[in-house]
Amino acid sequence: MWWLKDVWVIDPSQKISSPQDVLVKDGNVLEISSSMTEEEVLAKAQGENLEIINGTGKFVFPGLIDVHTHLREPGQEDKEDILSGSRAAVRGGFTTILAMANTQPPIDNRALVEFVCRQGERAGYAHVLPIGTVTKGMQGSELVEMADMKAGGAAAFSDDGKNIQNAEVMRLALEYAKLTGFPIISHCEDKNLAGDGLMRRGVSSARMGLRGIPASAESVIVARDLLLAEETGGKLHLAHISSAESVELIRRAKARGIDVTAEVNPHHLIFCDEEIKITDTVLKVNPPLGSQADREALIEGLRDGTIDMIATDHAPHTQAEKARPFAEAPFGIAGLETALSAVWQYLVKPGKLSLDRVIEAWSVSPADRFGLAGGTLKPGTPADIVLFDPDFSEVIDPAKLASKARNTPFLGKTMQGFPVMVWVEGRLVQRDRTVL
Numbered sequence: 520m521w522w523l524k525d526v527w528v529i530d531p532s533q534k535i536s537s538p539q540d541v542l543v544k545d546g547n548v549l550e551i552s553s554s555m556t557e558e559e560v561l562a563k564a565q566g567e568n569l570e571i572i573n574g575t576g577k578f579v580f581p582g583l584i585d586v587h588t589h590l591r592e593p594g595q596e597d598k599e600d601i602l603s604g605s606r607a608a609v610r611g612g613f614t615t616i617l618a619m620a621n622t623q624p625p626i627d628n629r630a631l632v633e634f635v636c637r638q639g640e641r642a643g644y645a646h647v648l649p650i651g652t653v654t655k656g657m658q659g660s661e662l663v664e665m666a667d668m669k670a671g672g673a674a675a676f677s678d679d680g681k682n683i684q685n686a687e688v689m690r691l692a693l694e695y696a697k698l699t700g701f702p703i704i705s706h707c708e709d710k711n712l713a714g715d716g717l718m719r720r721g722v723s724s725a726r727m728g729l730r731g732i733p734a735s736a737e738s739v740i741v742a743r744d745l746l747l748a749e750e751t752g753g754k755l756h757l758a759h760i761s762s763a764e765s766v767e768l769i770r771r772a773k774a775r776g777i778d779v780t781a782e783v784n785p786h787h788l789i790f791c792d793e794e795i796k797i798t799d800t801v802l803k804v805n806p807p808l809g810s811q812a813d814r815e816a817l818i819e820g821l822r823d824g825t826i827d828m829i830a831t832d833h834a835p836h837t838q839a840e841k842a843r844p845f846a847e848a849p850f851g852i853a854g855l856e857t858a859l860s861a862v863w864q865y866l867v868k869p870g871k872l873s874l875d876r877v878i879e880a881w882s883v884s885p886a887d888r889f890g891l892a893g894g895t896l897k898p899g900t901p902a903d904i905v906l907f908d909p910d911f912s913e914v915i916d917p918a919k920l921a922s923k924a925r926n927t928p929f930l931g932k933t934m935q936g937f938p939v940m941v942w943v944e945g946r947l948v949q950r951d952r953t954v955l
């Protein structure tokens with residue numbers, strides 16, 4: 520049994536944000552209360568071994584749920600695999616991760632869904648839930664067998680990495696997915712507008728002489744998908760929203776009652792196109808980083824609830840791939856191990872976002888939208904818990920990363936604010952930044 524003493528508990532699902540004590544027993548949260556005596560706790564332990572953690576100055580919140588991670592297994596295990604990715608997850612404070620379907624082969628049938636579930640269970644760290652593709656082979660034309668994949672353990676459907684260009688296929692997908700109750704996760708990118716662009720089109724791309732991707736490459740598909748969601752009554756989730764224009768479209772759609780949710784990645788909240796260097800591909804990501812005005816609009820959208828969730832879009836790549844010239848390197852930023860710290864340091868500490876809102880957006884909302892366990896510390900629920908130390912500082916050292924990937928903009932930097940203990944179903948899986 521665990522007694523987390525004098526911690527600041529943030530649980531937006533129960534409207535708690537105050538100093539409390541937390542008891543964890545038999546894999547579940549037993550009790551949250553602000554007045555526990557040693558006698559009471561010992562009586563509850565019923566002779567079981569009791570570990571007391573002094574949490575003064577630290578936060579406890581429900582484990583983060585990341586609805587957008589690329590774990591690369593099967594097929595590209597040199598970039599990441601389910602074991603390394605789920606270890607990286609608990610190191611970063613995530614107790615549940617949704618694994619994107621753009622593996623090799625893509626997760627487009629029940630057998631593959633079951634394979635990902637099984638590898639996640641074997642790894643035994645964060646809960647790993649597979650996202651199935653929307654179309655067979657991610658080819659954008661023929662729908663997968665959604666009900667069968669749901670029965671196998673899929674949690675959502677997405678052709679992430681590629682946009683479904685054919686609007687009729689997207690319409691059918693939204694309609695058909697209603698049978699499962701799952702959202703279709705859309706990677707909004709018009710292929711023709713994006714062309715072979717390398718970064719967001721604007722002053723910076725012009726200055727660097729790099730081919731640009733206009734903001735409209737995203738927003739025209741956001742608009743299309745919102746219209747299709749309205750027409751079908753289907754559930755839509757928009758991945759990695761990156762522009763002010765998209766935020767405004769979502770705001771209006773929500774006012775109309777369209778069943779849409781949206782996520783934003785930490786890198787779009789923290790960096791902008793001006794920071795990209797042609798000699799360093801680490802900020803080469805899809806969708807590309809926008810302008811400062813986009814970044815501000817994304818923060819405002821997250822604050823006012825237009826954007827529901829934060830998600831890492833953890834996109835691991837090998838060092839050899841990322842060492843290629845800018846035009847040839849793959850898009851993607853690895854995020855699992857640094858994302859929470861980055862959000863703490865760049866957004867919460869400077870007062871741009873409250874920690875309560877961050878937990879709501881990274882734990883409660885994902886659980887609600889995708890119908891997942893977690894996102895709460897309600898007594899009787901599985902203890903997926905994070906103890907976060909805002910003062911803990913660490914150099915992002917490649918030797919310490921649990922992920923196979925090194926493509927993070929924070930490599931070598933000193934960061935502050937980290938999860939220092941993480942439990943999955945009451946089992947301690949990370950302590951003092953070491954995965955157990």
Ligand SMILES: NC(=O)N[C@@H](CC(=O)O)C(=O)O
Pocket residue numbers: 589621679680681706803804805806832834835849850851852
């Ligand atoms: N985000 C990225 O830049 N890359 C992702 C694909 C994606 O999320 O669209 C990847 O799979 O590497």
Ligand SMILES: [Zn+2]
Pocket residue numbers: 679680681706758759805806
């Ligand atoms: Zn994508």
Ligand SMILES: [Zn+2]
Pocket residue numbers: 587589619679680832834
């Ligand atoms: Zn992605």
